[in-house]
Amino acid sequence: MLVRVNEENKQFHLTNGKISYIFHVMKNGHLGHLYYGKALTHREDFSRFQSYNIPTPSSCHPYEDDPAFSLETVRQEFPVYGQTDFREPAISIRQLDGSHISHFQYKTYRILEGKPVLEGLPATFVEKKDEATTLQVILEDTKQKLILTLNYTIFSSGPVITRSSHIINAGEESVYLERMMAGSIDFASCEFEMVQLSGAWSRERHLKERRLVMGIQSISSIRGASSHQHNPFLALKRPTTSEESGEVYGFNFVYSSNFLAQVEVDHYETARVMVGIHPFRFEWKLDTHQSFQSPEVVMVYSENGLNGMSQSFHDFYRNHLIRSVWKTKDRPILINNWEATYFDFNEDKLLEIAKEASQLGIELFVLDDGWFGKRDDDTTSLGDWWENNEKLPYGLEHVAKKIRENGMEFGLWFEPEMISPKSELFLEHPDWAIETPNRHASLGRNQRVLDFTRGEIVTYIYKKMAAIIKKTNLSYVKWDMNRYVTEAYSAALSADQQGEFFHRYILGVYKLYQQLTEEFPNVLFESCAGGGGRFDPGMFYYAPQAWTSDNTDAVERLKIQYGTSLVYPIYSMGSHVSAVPNHQTLRVTSLKTRANTAYFGTFGYELNPLELSDEEKQVVKHQVENYKQYRSLIREGDFYRLLSPFDNNETAWMIVSKDKREALVGWYKVLAAPNPRKQTNLLLKGLNEKADYAIEGKEGTYFGDELMFQGLSLSTEFNGVNKGVSERGGDYQSDVFHLKQV
Ligand code: DGJ
Numbered sequence: 001m002l003v004r005v006n007e008e009n010k011q012f013h014l015t016n017g018k019i020s021y022i023f024h025v026m027k028n029g030h031l032g033h034l035y036y037g038k039a040l041t042h043r044e045d046f047s048r049f050q051s052y053n054i055p056t057p058s059s060c061h062p063y064e065d066d067p068a069f070s071l072e073t074v075r076q077e078f079p080v081y082g083q084t085d086f087r088e089p090a091i092s093i094r095q096l097d098g099s100h101i102s103h104f105q106y107k108t109y110r111i112l113e114g115k116p117v118l119e120g121l122p123a124t125f126v127e128k129k130d131e132a133t134t135l136q137v138i139l140e141d142t143k144q145k146l147i148l149t150l151n152y153t154i155f156s157s158g159p160v161i162t163r164s165s166h167i168i169n170a171g172e173e174s175v176y177l178e179r180m181m182a183g184s185i186d187f188a189s190c191e192f193e194m195v196q197l198s199g200a201w202s203r204e205r206h207l208k209e210r211r212l213v214m215g216i217q218s219i220s221s222i223r224g225a226s227s228h229q230h231n232p233f234l235a236l237k238r239p240t241t242s243e244e245s246g247e248v249y250g251f252n253f254v255y256s257s258n259f260l261a262q263v264e265v266d267h268y269e270t271a272r273v274m275v276g277i278h279p280f281r282f283e284w285k286l287d288t289h290q291s292f293q294s295p296e297v298v299m300v301y302s303e304n305g306l307n308g309m310s311q312s313f314h315d316f317y318r319n320h321l322i323r324s325v326w327k328t329k330d331r332p333i334l335i336n337n338w339e340a341t342y343f344d345f346n347e348d349k350l351l352e353i354a355k356e357a358s359q360l361g362i363e364l365f366v367l368d369d370g371w372f373g374k375r376d377d378d379t380t381s382l383g384d385w386w387e388n389n390e391k392l393p394y395g396l397e398h399v400a401k402k403i404r405e406n407g408m409e410f411g412l413w414f415e416p417e418m419i420s421p422k423s424e425l426f427l428e429h430p431d432w433a434i435e436t437p438n439r440h441a442s443l444g445r446n447q448r449v450l451d452f453t454r455g456e457i458v459t460y461i462y463k464k465m466a467a468i469i470k471k472t473n474l475s476y477v478k479w480d481m482n483r484y485v486t487e488a489y490s491a492a493l494s495a496d497q498q499g500e501f502f503h504r505y506i507l508g509v510y511k512l513y514q515q516l517t518e519e520f521p522n523v524l525f526e527s528c529a530g531g532g533g534r535f536d537p538g539m540f541y542y543a544p545q546a547w548t549s550d551n552t553d554a555v556e557r558l559k560i561q562y563g564t565s566l567v568y569p570i571y572s573m574g575s576h577v578s579a580v581p582n583h584q585t586l587r588v589t590s591l592k593t594r595a596n597t598a599y600f601g602t603f604g605y606e607l608n609p610l611e612l613s614d615e616e617k618q619v620v621k622h623q624v625e626n627y628k629q630y631r632s633l634i635r636e637g638d639f640y641r642l643l644s645p646f647d648n649n650e651t652a653w654m655i656v657s658k659d660k661r662e663a664l665v666g667w668y669k670v671l672a673a674p675n676p677r678k679q680t681n682l683l684l685k686g687l688n689e690k691a692d693y694a695i696e697g698k699e700g701t702y703f704g705d706e707l708m709f710q711g712l713s714l715s716t717e718f719n720g721v722n723k724g725v726s727e728r729g730g731d732y733q734s735d736v737f738h739l740k741q742v
Pocket of ligand 1: 338368413480482528530531547550
């Protein structure tokens with residue numbers, strides 16, 4: 001039994017032996033929060049967890065005879081503003097008379113085995129009903145006849161709860177939903193550090209931490225995509241929490257558009273966390289009998305530090321978010337022609353690259369941007385989804401056939417949501433591009449955005465893409481999105497529905513993904529948004545891997561992949577070996593270090609293999625063989641972060657198979673230092689203490705306890721004099737160790 005209800009006290013206890021989440025109905029009928037954290041022994045009555053503050057002259061209270069009961073001081077589940085609470089609310093509704101007061105009171109509850117789908121939205125799921133239980137608590141605002149349902153799903157394995165909210169207008173009047181968060185929790189204390197993954201194009205998801213202080217601290221996006229700048233994730237960790245020990249509460253929003261994740265610390269030093277669609281420019285008109293479903297937030301509790309939280313997110317997403325057949329299948333090692341050719345290619349050039357790549361053991365050829373319309377640079381043709389006859393005179397089918405004859409699969413790049421002002425599509429349908437009437441329409445990368453709030457536009461793009469996937473028998477689609485939305489407005493929406501624009505836009509994107517993944521279940525989709533601009537769980541529901549960043553530099557990737565691993569399984573991160581000098585940083589790193597970084601993701605190449613020397617080709621061949629050995633481990637293993645690139649000149653991480661019989665360790669040193677330590681031992685994690693491991697390339701065997709407590713000794717570094725003896729030196733060193741139990 002994952003949900004226990006005390007009917008008399010109206011208390012709800014969700015627990016799976018790992019976590020407990022407890023709340024109750026308060027005297028005013030609203031829901032009060034009691035506890036969230038490590039599992040507690042069930043008892044019939046938890047009401048003593050609710051603390052009422054001593055009233056102060058400045059606090060207001062709904063009941064004349066009970067000044068101690070104020071919404072300002074009680075912890076709540078889904079707070080409203082304006083009835084004595086002065087913190088930001090989880091829901092806000094404008095009514096026809098201009099008023100904003102809502103009074104949602106408890107009505108009833110339902111318990112469902114399993115987890116219902118969220119119509120039109122990506123969401124976590126169960127395959128068998130006994131994997132989760134859902135508690136739906138139903139509240140009503142009787143004046144407006146609005147029915148609010150709060151959904152809580154607790155999973156039988158893992159310290160995970162998901163939350164979402166749903167509202168029906170059962171009244172006679174329209175209302176306007178101005179804010180509808182997925183969930184909100186009031187923590188009794190603010191003794192936390194907030195962890196976030198923030199950055200920019202080409203340096204996405206860097207780890208940032210700050211101590212909570214009184215006031216609001218938040219991360220958000222109002223760009224029409226989850227964004228390069230802030231990932232829809234935040235965690236609260238105790239100040240003493242480390243990678244392996246201490247409490248962490250993680251929140252990840254399953255959504256790819258405008259979001260807000262905020263923590264409000266009040267004057268009593270409590271912390272209110274809420275996550276949901278960003279209320280800025282959001283307003284949803286709810287006519288009579290209409291409903292609105294929020295996306296969901298995934299909440300993970302860890303008592304085993306940040307790494308414990310990450311492993312729970314990874315397992316949870318592998319089992320309950322990624323739906324594709326690729327969930328349990330090895331992903332092909334790919335070569336992508338983008339950095340090899342950019343727009344400058346023709347059929348011969350592509351086939352030469354593919355032939356060489358195939359000889360190196362690479363399995364999938366991805367034709368990136370520039371294969372369609374008249375596209376020779378980024379100024380034209382988005383929307384004209386037919387082959388560029390100048391470059392591919394015999395058509396795409398011919399290219400696909402030739403590539404398959406080389407023993408490789410064929411994949412193609414699309415940017416479905418975009419339109420170039422210089423395109424046939426724009427000539428025919430200038431009104432399909434998003435713009436605000438009588439306002440200048442801004443460009444981004446010379447392109448405009450299609451109005452995906454409109455069904456007919458989504459259907460048009462669907463037909464075009466489906467036809468190409470079919471005729472070329474595609475194995476893979478890279479779905480790119482290279483600019484954010486500006487001058488947001490839809491000609492198809494009425495004036496009082498323009499606040500629905502961003503959400504309707506992303507629903508259009510999800511619909512297209514849904515149709516294509518349903519019709520082509522075996523095609524591997526990789527999402528991309530100018531690199532990692534939409535790297536979120538909403539996308540992973542449809543596309544099991546994402547292009548992590550446009551930055552392919554091995555050193556920069558250490559930070560990007562390390563940060564990303566906080567939440568997302570490493571098998572979700574597209575990571576490729578590219579040419580040097582690197583195209584984003586001009587840095588030169590060895591082929592070895594580039595692969596050693598890229599192994600920890602879905603592996604591929606982003607270079608011209610014809611430009612490699614014979615010696616380099618042999619190295620690549622060997623790397624490809626290596627990855628084929630590693631990839632099921634990369635897909636399923638437990639990931640451990642060992643040394644952080646945000647604190648050190650060295651980075652290290654490892655992945656251990658669930659049965660602990662195999663592991664892969666990556667170690668990287670960015671800058672060489674003179675006269676380094678003689679011996680460097682890397683302390684491993686997650687191994688079986690008593691198991692004896694062989695390490696490829698090293699003599700002897702090693703017990704797990706030795707490797708974890710004495711450490712793995714790294715190779716000898718050049719120290720200024722030991723030239724013939726040292727095995728490594730210079731900047732950007734790295735080593736990968738493959739361990740197998742003997
Ligand atoms: C941005 C992507 O991240 C790149 O990998 C490449 O596909 C370009 N767009 C193509 O325009």
